[in-house]
Amino acid sequence: MNDADIHQVAEGLVDSVPGLVIGTDAGQGIALGHLPFTGSLEDGLVVVSSRLAAHYHALAADRPVACLLLEDAADCRQIYARKRLLLHCRPERLNDPAQRAGAFAALEARFGGILNLLEGLADFQAFRLHALSGELVLGFGKAYALRGTGLRTVVQQTGSG
C-alpha cells in the first residue's frame, strides 16, 4: 500500500467505526469513556458529552485527549491484529448556539432521532476533536504514524507491540 492508500484506510475506519474510546487524565488516574462521533480526520471528529461524564472536564478545559477507534471484534480475522486508529486530539468547545445545533444535526444524520432527545438536555455540550497526530495499526508489523494536515503524512513504524 502507498501512503494515500494507508491514509484512505484510516479515513475508512473513521467512516465505519461509530464510537470512540476517549482517554483523559482525570487528576486521580485515567478516565476511559465512550463517545459516538461523526466527522473526518481533515475536519475533526464531532461529539457531544454530558457534563456528568468523567471525560467532560478534560474536554471543557481544552486539554489534549487520546481517542481510540477499534474495528468490531467480530470483524477481526485475528484479534491480536485488530485494526485500530489512535488519535491525539485537541478539543474545541462549540459554544455558539449555531455550532451546537450543527453538531447535533451532524450526529443525527449518522445516528438518528436520539440526538433530538440529547439536544434538549442542557447538560450536553458539543465539541470538535481536532486530530493532531495518529497511529494506525493494521496487523503485525503494519503500524503507521500519521502526521501533518489531515494526517496525510504516513511514516511506517517499527516495533509497535
Place this chain on the structure above:
Amino acid sequence: MNDADIHQVAEGLVDSVPGLVIGTDAGQGIALGHLPFTGSLEDGLVVVSSRLAAHYHALAADRPVACLLLEDAADCRQIYARKRLLLHCRPERLNDPAQRAGAFAALEARFGGILNLLEGLADFQAFRLHALSGELVLGFGKAYALRGTGLRTVVQQTGSG
C-alpha cells in the same frame, strides 16, 4: 434485575468481549492500547504484552491501569447506550516460568495457535490484571458501580453520562 443478575451481565461481557482497551499514564499524556484477554472478575484478566507497547511500562511497574470492555458496535441497539464495563485494575507481573506458560496456555485456549508464536518472542511478558472496582453501563440511566471481592457488590449510579 437484582444484584446477582447485574453481576452476571458483567461476567457475561468478560466472557464475550475478546479484547480490552487499556489506558495508562504514559508520563507525557495518556496511552491507549488494545489487549486480547481471558479470565474472570474473580480471578483477574490474563494478558500478554510486548515490551514495545506504550502500556507496557505501567504494567511492568505495577501501576494501576484502566480497562474498558465494549460490546461490538454491530451488536448495539443504540450506540449511545453501548454496553460497557470499565475496570480499575492492579497489574501483577507473572515472572515465574510456570506462570508465564500458564498465561499463554489460557490465552491459547481462547484465541488459538497465534499464542505459540507470541510465547516464543522474548519481549512478550504475561500479566494478571486484578479488578479492584468497576462501572457497568447497560443503557441510559442503567449504570452500576461494582465493588468488593469479585466485584459482586452492586450500587446503582445516578447521573452517569
